[in-house]
Amino acid sequence: MNTSTNSNADHRLICTVDVVLLTLRDAQLQVLLIKREREPFAGALALPGGYVHASVDQDCADAARRVLHDKAGLPSPYLEQLASFSGPARDPRGWSVSVAYVALVAAPQAPQPGQHWLPVDELPQLPFDHGRIVANAVDRVRNKSQYSSLPVHLCAEPFTLPQLHGIYEALLGEPINAVSFRRKMDELGMLEPVPGAKLAQGPHRPAQLYRLRDEYRRTLSLAGRGLNA
Protein backbone atom coordinates (compact mmCIF):
# COMPACT_ATOMS: atom_id res chain seq x y z
CA MET A 1 0.00 0.00 0.00
CA ASN A 2 1.22 3.44 -0.83
CA THR A 3 0.91 5.58 2.27
CA SER A 4 1.01 8.91 0.50
CA THR A 5 -1.81 7.83 -1.81
CA ASN A 6 -3.81 6.81 1.22
CA SER A 7 -3.34 10.07 3.03
CA ASN A 8 -4.22 11.95 -0.15
CA ALA A 9 -7.36 9.88 -0.52
CA ASP A 10 -8.63 11.16 2.83
CA HIS A 11 -8.80 14.61 1.37
CA ARG A 12 -10.19 13.62 -2.01
CA LEU A 13 -13.92 13.73 -2.42
CA ILE A 14 -16.50 13.12 -5.10
CA CYS A 15 -16.75 16.29 -7.18
CA THR A 16 -19.56 16.78 -9.65
CA VAL A 17 -21.25 19.56 -11.56
CA ASP A 18 -25.00 19.89 -12.07
CA VAL A 19 -26.61 22.25 -14.54
CA VAL A 20 -30.03 23.86 -14.17
CA LEU A 21 -30.83 24.67 -17.80
CA LEU A 22 -33.86 26.93 -17.97
CA THR A 23 -36.02 28.15 -20.80
CA LEU A 24 -39.36 29.88 -21.20
CA ARG A 25 -42.03 27.90 -23.07
CA ASP A 26 -45.72 28.69 -23.14
CA ALA A 27 -44.97 31.63 -20.80
CA GLN A 28 -43.69 29.14 -18.20
CA LEU A 29 -40.19 28.78 -16.84
CA GLN A 30 -39.12 25.21 -17.62
CA VAL A 31 -36.09 23.13 -16.65
CA LEU A 32 -34.34 20.40 -18.64
CA LEU A 33 -34.34 16.99 -17.00
CA ILE A 34 -32.64 13.93 -18.44
CA LYS A 35 -33.42 10.29 -17.82
CA ARG A 36 -30.46 8.82 -15.94
CA GLU A 37 -28.88 5.86 -17.70
CA ARG A 38 -26.79 4.68 -14.74
CA GLU A 39 -27.03 4.07 -11.04
CA PRO A 40 -27.63 5.69 -8.69
CA PHE A 41 -31.23 6.51 -9.60
CA ALA A 42 -31.07 4.85 -13.06
CA GLY A 43 -34.26 5.66 -14.96
CA ALA A 44 -35.12 8.72 -12.89
CA LEU A 45 -35.36 12.21 -14.33
CA ALA A 46 -32.55 14.42 -13.02
CA LEU A 47 -30.50 17.48 -13.85
CA PRO A 48 -27.78 16.97 -16.44
CA GLY A 49 -24.61 16.51 -14.43
CA GLY A 50 -21.53 14.43 -13.98
CA TYR A 51 -18.14 14.02 -12.43
CA VAL A 52 -15.53 16.70 -12.84
CA HIS A 53 -12.73 15.14 -14.92
CA ALA A 54 -9.39 16.48 -13.74
CA SER A 55 -7.74 15.26 -16.91
CA VAL A 56 -9.91 17.27 -19.30
CA ASP A 57 -11.71 20.08 -17.41
CA GLN A 58 -9.95 23.40 -16.91
CA ASP A 59 -12.33 24.28 -14.08
CA CYS A 60 -15.85 23.42 -12.94
CA ALA A 61 -17.44 25.81 -15.45
CA ASP A 62 -15.60 23.91 -18.16
CA ALA A 63 -17.02 20.66 -16.78
CA ALA A 64 -20.52 22.18 -16.83
CA ARG A 65 -20.13 23.17 -20.50
CA ARG A 66 -18.90 19.67 -21.33
CA VAL A 67 -21.91 18.12 -19.56
CA LEU A 68 -24.31 20.43 -21.41
CA HIS A 69 -22.70 19.61 -24.73
CA ASP A 70 -22.60 15.86 -24.16
CA LYS A 71 -25.94 15.37 -22.40
CA ALA A 72 -28.09 18.15 -23.78
CA GLY A 73 -26.46 18.68 -27.18
CA LEU A 74 -26.12 22.38 -26.50
CA PRO A 75 -23.07 24.35 -27.55
CA SER A 76 -22.47 27.14 -25.01
CA PRO A 77 -25.47 28.95 -23.62
CA TYR A 78 -25.27 31.67 -21.01
CA LEU A 79 -23.90 29.98 -17.89
CA GLU A 80 -23.25 31.22 -14.37
CA GLN A 81 -22.21 29.53 -11.17
CA LEU A 82 -25.09 29.11 -8.74
CA ALA A 83 -23.63 27.59 -5.56
CA SER A 84 -22.07 24.43 -4.22
CA PHE A 85 -24.11 21.73 -2.53
CA SER A 86 -22.29 19.27 -0.32
CA GLY A 87 -22.52 16.68 2.40
CA PRO A 88 -22.46 12.99 3.26
CA ALA A 89 -26.04 12.13 2.27
CA ARG A 90 -26.85 13.96 -0.97
CA ASP A 91 -25.20 11.29 -3.16
CA PRO A 92 -25.39 7.60 -2.24
CA ARG A 93 -21.85 7.12 -3.56
CA GLY A 94 -20.40 9.09 -0.64
CA TRP A 95 -19.53 12.53 0.71
CA SER A 96 -19.76 14.80 -2.31
CA VAL A 97 -19.51 18.37 -3.50
CA SER A 98 -21.56 19.44 -6.49
CA VAL A 99 -20.87 22.82 -8.03
CA ALA A 100 -24.20 23.84 -9.57
CA TYR A 101 -24.62 26.14 -12.56
CA VAL A 102 -27.59 27.87 -14.05
CA ALA A 103 -27.83 28.17 -17.83
CA LEU A 104 -30.45 29.90 -19.97
CA VAL A 105 -31.52 29.24 -23.55
CA ALA A 106 -34.23 30.47 -25.89
CA ALA A 107 -37.06 27.95 -26.18
CA PRO A 108 -35.53 25.05 -28.12
CA GLN A 109 -37.18 22.99 -30.85
CA ALA A 110 -38.60 19.58 -30.01
CA PRO A 111 -36.62 17.91 -27.20
CA GLN A 112 -34.23 15.08 -28.06
CA PRO A 113 -34.98 11.52 -26.88
CA GLY A 114 -34.47 11.22 -23.11
CA GLN A 115 -34.79 15.00 -22.64
CA HIS A 116 -37.76 16.43 -20.82
CA TRP A 117 -38.63 20.07 -20.30
CA LEU A 118 -40.83 20.42 -17.22
CA PRO A 119 -42.34 23.56 -15.68
CA VAL A 120 -40.31 24.50 -12.60
CA ASP A 121 -43.47 24.87 -10.54
CA GLU A 122 -44.72 21.35 -11.33
CA LEU A 123 -41.71 19.11 -10.79
CA PRO A 124 -41.89 15.57 -9.46
CA GLN A 125 -39.58 14.65 -6.60
CA LEU A 126 -36.05 14.66 -8.02
CA PRO A 127 -33.11 12.45 -7.04
CA PHE A 128 -30.08 13.69 -5.06
CA ASP A 129 -30.82 17.23 -3.84
CA HIS A 130 -31.78 18.33 -7.35
CA GLY A 131 -35.12 19.70 -6.18
CA ARG A 132 -33.34 22.08 -3.84
CA ILE A 133 -30.83 23.04 -6.55
CA VAL A 134 -33.62 23.86 -9.02
CA ALA A 135 -35.49 25.94 -6.42
CA ASN A 136 -32.31 27.85 -5.65
CA ALA A 137 -31.69 28.49 -9.38
CA VAL A 138 -35.23 29.73 -9.98
CA ASP A 139 -34.98 32.14 -7.05
CA ARG A 140 -31.69 33.44 -8.40
CA VAL A 141 -33.01 33.94 -11.94
CA ARG A 142 -36.20 35.66 -10.83
CA ASN A 143 -34.32 37.96 -8.42
CA LYS A 144 -31.65 38.88 -10.93
CA SER A 145 -34.22 39.50 -13.65
CA GLN A 146 -35.49 42.45 -11.62
CA TYR A 147 -32.42 44.52 -12.37
CA SER A 148 -30.36 42.86 -15.09
CA SER A 149 -30.09 41.70 -18.68
CA LEU A 150 -30.42 38.04 -17.64
CA PRO A 151 -33.83 37.35 -19.29
CA VAL A 152 -32.45 38.30 -22.71
CA HIS A 153 -30.87 34.86 -22.83
CA LEU A 154 -34.36 33.34 -22.83
CA CYS A 155 -35.31 35.27 -25.99
CA ALA A 156 -34.52 34.02 -29.52
CA GLU A 157 -32.61 36.64 -31.49
CA PRO A 158 -33.45 38.92 -33.12
CA PHE A 159 -36.45 40.14 -31.13
CA THR A 160 -38.60 43.22 -30.83
CA LEU A 161 -38.86 45.21 -27.59
CA PRO A 162 -42.47 44.05 -27.09
CA GLN A 163 -41.31 40.43 -27.38
CA LEU A 164 -38.59 40.99 -24.78
CA HIS A 165 -41.11 42.83 -22.60
CA GLY A 166 -43.28 39.71 -22.69
CA ILE A 167 -40.33 37.54 -21.60
CA TYR A 168 -39.63 39.78 -18.59
CA GLU A 169 -43.30 39.81 -17.61
CA ALA A 170 -43.64 36.03 -17.89
CA LEU A 171 -40.51 35.50 -15.83
CA LEU A 172 -41.39 37.99 -13.11
CA GLY A 173 -45.04 37.01 -13.13
CA GLU A 174 -46.25 40.60 -13.02
CA PRO A 175 -47.06 43.41 -15.44
CA ILE A 176 -44.26 45.86 -16.20
CA ASN A 177 -45.06 49.35 -17.42
CA ALA A 178 -43.99 49.56 -21.10
CA VAL A 179 -42.50 53.04 -20.82
CA SER A 180 -40.37 52.24 -17.77
CA PHE A 181 -39.40 48.96 -19.45
CA ARG A 182 -37.98 50.82 -22.47
CA ARG A 183 -36.17 53.22 -20.17
CA LYS A 184 -34.65 50.33 -18.22
CA MET A 185 -33.50 48.60 -21.41
CA ASP A 186 -31.85 51.88 -22.48
CA GLU A 187 -30.14 52.14 -19.10
CA LEU A 188 -28.90 48.54 -19.30
CA GLY A 189 -27.43 49.35 -22.72
CA MET A 190 -27.09 45.69 -23.69
CA LEU A 191 -29.15 45.75 -26.89
CA GLU A 192 -28.31 46.91 -30.37
CA PRO A 193 -30.71 47.30 -33.30
CA VAL A 194 -30.14 44.89 -36.17
CA PRO A 195 -29.49 47.27 -39.08
CA GLY A 196 -32.41 47.35 -41.48
CA ALA A 197 -34.29 44.54 -39.71
CA LYS A 198 -37.94 45.18 -38.84
CA LEU A 199 -40.76 42.85 -37.99
CA ALA A 200 -44.10 43.54 -39.66
CA GLN A 201 -47.05 42.39 -37.54
CA GLY A 202 -50.64 42.92 -38.62
CA PRO A 203 -51.77 46.49 -39.15
CA HIS A 204 -49.07 48.05 -36.90
CA ARG A 205 -45.98 49.93 -37.94
CA PRO A 206 -43.12 47.35 -38.35
CA ALA A 207 -41.11 46.97 -35.13
CA GLN A 208 -37.33 47.30 -34.96
CA LEU A 209 -35.49 44.04 -34.31
CA TYR A 210 -32.74 43.91 -31.69
CA ARG A 211 -29.95 41.57 -30.64
CA LEU A 212 -27.72 41.31 -27.58
CA ARG A 213 -24.44 43.22 -27.84
CA ASP A 214 -21.49 40.86 -27.96
CA GLU A 215 -19.95 42.04 -24.68
CA TYR A 216 -23.05 40.89 -22.79
CA ARG A 217 -23.13 37.30 -24.07
CA ARG A 218 -21.14 36.05 -21.06
CA THR A 219 -21.60 38.79 -18.48
CA LEU A 220 -24.66 40.65 -17.33
CA SER A 221 -25.57 44.30 -17.53
CA LEU A 222 -26.88 45.41 -14.13
CA ALA A 223 -29.17 48.31 -13.28
CA GLY A 224 -28.89 50.30 -10.07
CA ARG A 225 -32.61 49.89 -9.39
CA GLY A 226 -35.20 47.24 -10.10
CA LEU A 227 -37.60 47.32 -13.04
CA ASN A 228 -40.43 48.58 -10.92
CA ALA A 229 -38.34 51.01 -8.88
Next chain:
Amino acid sequence: MNTSTNSNADHRLICTVDVVLLTLRDAQLQVLLIKREREPFAGALALPGGYVHASVDQDCADAARRVLHDKAGLPSPYLEQLASFSGPARDPRGWSVSVAYVALVAAPQAPQPGQHWLPVDELPQLPFDHGRIVANAVDRVRNKSQYSSLPVHLCAEPFTLPQLHGIYEALLGEPINAVSFRRKMDELGMLEPVPGAKLAQGPHRPAQLYRLRDEYRRTLSLAGRGLNA
Protein backbone atom coordinates in the same frame (compact mmCIF):
# COMPACT_ATOMS: atom_id res chain seq x y z
CA MET B 1 -4.28 -2.86 -5.67
CA ASN B 2 -7.97 -2.43 -5.12
CA THR B 3 -9.62 -1.68 -8.44
CA SER B 4 -12.74 -0.10 -7.05
CA THR B 5 -10.64 2.28 -4.98
CA ASN B 6 -8.70 3.18 -8.12
CA SER B 7 -11.73 3.89 -10.24
CA ASN B 8 -13.20 5.97 -7.43
CA ALA B 9 -9.96 7.88 -7.18
CA ASP B 10 -10.39 9.15 -10.75
CA HIS B 11 -13.42 11.06 -9.63
CA ARG B 12 -12.09 12.19 -6.29
CA LEU B 13 -10.50 15.57 -6.13
CA ILE B 14 -8.90 17.84 -3.54
CA CYS B 15 -11.72 19.70 -1.80
CA THR B 16 -10.99 22.64 0.45
CA VAL B 17 -12.78 25.58 1.99
CA ASP B 18 -11.36 29.09 2.26
CA VAL B 19 -12.85 31.83 4.41
CA VAL B 20 -12.67 35.55 3.68
CA LEU B 21 -13.22 36.97 7.17
CA LEU B 22 -13.83 40.70 6.96
CA THR B 23 -14.08 43.42 9.54
CA LEU B 24 -14.09 47.21 9.58
CA ARG B 25 -11.21 48.84 11.49
CA ASP B 26 -10.21 52.49 11.26
CA ALA B 27 -13.02 52.95 8.71
CA GLN B 28 -11.25 50.43 6.42
CA LEU B 29 -12.47 47.04 5.31
CA GLN B 30 -9.85 44.54 6.48
CA VAL B 31 -9.35 40.82 5.89
CA LEU B 32 -7.87 38.20 8.22
CA LEU B 33 -4.75 36.48 6.91
CA ILE B 34 -2.92 33.72 8.73
CA LYS B 35 0.70 32.68 8.40
CA ARG B 36 0.75 29.23 6.83
CA GLU B 37 2.50 26.63 8.97
CA ARG B 38 2.74 23.99 6.26
CA GLU B 39 3.62 23.56 2.61
CA PRO B 40 2.62 24.61 0.09
CA PHE B 41 3.51 28.27 0.71
CA ALA B 42 4.69 27.69 4.32
CA GLY B 43 5.34 31.05 5.96
CA ALA B 44 3.16 33.02 3.55
CA LEU B 45 0.09 34.96 4.65
CA ALA B 46 -3.08 33.37 3.29
CA LEU B 47 -6.79 33.03 3.94
CA PRO B 48 -7.75 30.63 6.72
CA GLY B 49 -8.69 27.43 4.94
CA GLY B 50 -8.25 23.70 4.87
CA TYR B 51 -9.36 20.37 3.56
CA VAL B 52 -12.97 19.32 3.86
CA HIS B 53 -13.01 16.34 6.23
CA ALA B 54 -15.66 13.88 5.13
CA SER B 55 -15.53 12.15 8.50
CA VAL B 56 -16.44 15.22 10.55
CA ASP B 57 -17.99 17.91 8.32
CA GLN B 58 -21.71 17.83 7.59
CA ASP B 59 -21.23 20.08 4.57
CA CYS B 60 -18.77 22.69 3.30
CA ALA B 61 -20.29 25.43 5.49
CA ASP B 62 -19.61 23.18 8.47
CA ALA B 63 -16.01 22.82 7.31
CA ALA B 64 -15.73 26.62 7.02
CA ARG B 65 -17.01 27.06 10.59
CA ARG B 66 -14.51 24.45 11.83
CA VAL B 67 -11.66 26.26 10.05
CA LEU B 68 -12.70 29.60 11.54
CA HIS B 69 -12.91 28.12 14.99
CA ASP B 70 -9.59 26.25 14.79
CA LYS B 71 -7.52 28.82 12.91
CA ALA B 72 -9.07 32.13 13.91
CA GLY B 73 -10.48 31.25 17.33
CA LEU B 74 -13.87 32.56 16.31
CA PRO B 75 -17.10 30.84 17.34
CA SER B 76 -19.71 31.36 14.60
CA PRO B 77 -19.81 34.71 12.87
CA TYR B 78 -22.18 35.53 10.02
CA LEU B 79 -21.13 33.25 7.15
CA GLU B 80 -22.32 32.92 3.58
CA GLN B 81 -21.12 30.95 0.61
CA LEU B 82 -19.29 33.08 -1.93
CA ALA B 83 -18.43 30.80 -4.86
CA SER B 84 -16.29 27.83 -5.81
CA PHE B 85 -12.86 28.25 -7.35
CA SER B 86 -11.41 25.31 -9.21
CA GLY B 87 -8.86 24.07 -11.69
CA PRO B 88 -5.56 22.26 -12.18
CA ALA B 89 -3.20 25.13 -11.33
CA ARG B 90 -4.62 26.99 -8.34
CA ASP B 91 -3.15 24.52 -5.81
CA PRO B 92 0.28 22.90 -6.39
CA ARG B 93 -1.05 19.68 -4.81
CA GLY B 94 -3.29 19.02 -7.83
CA TRP B 95 -6.67 19.70 -9.44
CA SER B 96 -8.74 21.21 -6.67
CA VAL B 97 -12.06 22.74 -5.81
CA SER B 98 -12.24 25.32 -3.04
CA VAL B 99 -15.63 26.41 -1.80
CA ALA B 100 -15.08 29.95 -0.56
CA TYR B 101 -17.09 31.65 2.18
CA VAL B 102 -17.34 35.22 3.33
CA ALA B 103 -17.72 35.92 7.04
CA LEU B 104 -18.17 39.21 8.87
CA VAL B 105 -17.29 40.19 12.43
CA ALA B 106 -17.25 43.38 14.47
CA ALA B 107 -13.71 44.75 14.86
CA PRO B 108 -11.98 42.25 17.16
CA GLN B 109 -9.56 43.02 19.97
CA ALA B 110 -5.83 42.65 19.36
CA PRO B 111 -5.11 39.88 16.84
CA GLN B 112 -3.76 36.55 18.09
CA PRO B 113 -0.20 35.48 17.21
CA GLY B 114 0.05 34.56 13.52
CA GLN B 115 -3.11 36.50 12.67
CA HIS B 116 -2.90 39.62 10.57
CA TRP B 117 -5.69 42.00 9.65
CA LEU B 118 -4.80 43.83 6.45
CA PRO B 119 -6.78 46.46 4.53
CA VAL B 120 -8.38 44.79 1.49
CA ASP B 121 -7.14 47.56 -0.78
CA GLU B 122 -3.49 47.15 0.27
CA LEU B 123 -2.88 43.40 0.11
CA PRO B 124 0.42 41.82 -0.88
CA GLN B 125 0.33 39.09 -3.51
CA LEU B 126 -1.39 36.10 -1.90
CA PRO B 127 -0.74 32.39 -2.51
CA PHE B 128 -3.13 30.10 -4.43
CA ASP B 129 -5.84 32.27 -6.01
CA HIS B 130 -6.57 33.95 -2.68
CA GLY B 131 -6.16 37.42 -4.16
CA ARG B 132 -8.98 36.71 -6.60
CA ILE B 133 -11.13 35.18 -3.86
CA VAL B 134 -10.71 38.26 -1.64
CA ALA B 135 -11.53 40.63 -4.52
CA ASN B 136 -14.65 38.61 -5.29
CA ALA B 137 -15.72 38.70 -1.61
CA VAL B 138 -15.20 42.45 -1.31
CA ASP B 139 -17.30 43.05 -4.45
CA ARG B 140 -20.05 40.85 -3.04
CA VAL B 141 -20.09 42.58 0.36
CA ARG B 142 -20.08 46.10 -1.09
CA ASN B 143 -22.82 45.26 -3.59
CA LYS B 144 -25.03 43.54 -1.04
CA SER B 145 -24.56 46.35 1.46
CA GLN B 146 -26.45 48.64 -0.90
CA TYR B 147 -29.74 46.94 -0.17
CA SER B 148 -29.39 44.60 2.81
CA SER B 149 -28.70 44.17 6.50
CA LEU B 150 -25.25 42.68 5.78
CA PRO B 151 -23.15 45.53 7.30
CA VAL B 152 -24.84 45.07 10.69
CA HIS B 153 -22.52 42.11 11.22
CA LEU B 154 -19.56 44.52 11.17
CA CYS B 155 -21.00 46.53 14.08
CA ALA B 156 -20.46 45.59 17.73
CA GLU B 157 -23.79 45.26 19.56
CA PRO B 158 -25.49 47.20 20.94
CA PHE B 159 -25.08 50.23 18.67
CA THR B 160 -26.81 53.52 17.96
CA LEU B 161 -28.26 54.34 14.55
CA PRO B 162 -25.54 56.96 13.94
CA GLN B 163 -22.88 54.32 14.64
CA LEU B 164 -24.50 51.93 12.15
CA HIS B 165 -24.83 54.78 9.67
CA GLY B 166 -21.07 55.30 9.93
CA ILE B 167 -20.45 51.60 9.22
CA TYR B 168 -22.58 51.72 6.05
CA GLU B 169 -20.85 54.88 4.87
CA ALA B 170 -17.37 53.50 5.49
CA LEU B 171 -18.24 50.30 3.66
CA LEU B 172 -19.87 51.97 0.68
CA GLY B 173 -17.32 54.76 0.59
CA GLU B 174 -19.94 57.44 0.06
CA PRO B 175 -22.18 59.66 2.16
CA ILE B 176 -25.70 58.37 2.85
CA ASN B 177 -28.49 60.78 3.71
CA ALA B 178 -29.36 60.26 7.39
CA VAL B 179 -33.13 60.51 6.87
CA SER B 180 -33.23 57.98 4.04
CA PHE B 181 -30.87 55.76 6.07
CA ARG B 182 -33.33 55.66 8.98
CA ARG B 183 -36.18 54.95 6.58
CA LYS B 184 -34.21 52.09 4.99
CA MET B 185 -33.39 50.57 8.40
CA ASP B 186 -37.10 50.71 9.25
CA GLU B 187 -37.94 48.99 5.94
CA LEU B 188 -35.33 46.27 6.56
CA GLY B 189 -36.91 45.67 9.97
CA MET B 190 -33.89 43.80 11.29
CA LEU B 191 -33.17 45.93 14.36
CA GLU B 192 -34.79 46.04 17.77
CA PRO B 193 -34.19 48.61 20.50
CA VAL B 194 -32.48 47.26 23.60
CA PRO B 195 -35.04 48.05 26.31
CA GLY B 196 -33.90 50.90 28.54
CA ALA B 197 -30.44 51.13 26.94
CA LYS B 198 -29.28 54.54 25.80
CA LEU B 199 -25.87 55.89 24.99
CA ALA B 200 -25.02 59.33 26.40
CA GLN B 201 -22.55 61.19 24.22
CA GLY B 202 -21.42 64.71 25.09
CA PRO B 203 -24.10 67.38 25.23
CA HIS B 204 -26.59 65.48 23.00
CA ARG B 205 -29.73 63.70 24.05
CA PRO B 206 -28.76 60.05 24.84
CA ALA B 207 -29.20 57.82 21.77
CA GLN B 208 -31.23 54.61 21.77
CA LEU B 209 -29.14 51.44 21.53
CA TYR B 210 -30.16 48.71 19.08
CA ARG B 211 -29.32 45.09 18.41
CA LEU B 212 -29.95 42.70 15.53
CA ARG B 213 -33.15 40.70 15.79
CA ASP B 214 -32.43 37.02 16.31
CA GLU B 215 -34.01 35.90 13.05
CA TYR B 216 -31.46 37.93 11.07
CA ARG B 217 -28.33 36.49 12.67
CA ARG B 218 -27.95 33.89 9.93
CA THR B 219 -30.01 35.31 7.08
CA LEU B 220 -30.19 38.76 5.56
CA SER B 221 -33.02 41.23 5.37
CA LEU B 222 -33.21 42.59 1.81
CA ALA B 223 -34.68 45.85 0.58
CA GLY B 224 -36.39 46.23 -2.78
CA ARG B 225 -34.27 49.26 -3.63
CA GLY B 226 -30.75 50.41 -2.83
CA LEU B 227 -29.89 52.84 -0.06
CA ASN B 228 -29.56 55.72 -2.44
CA ALA B 229 -32.56 54.77 -4.59
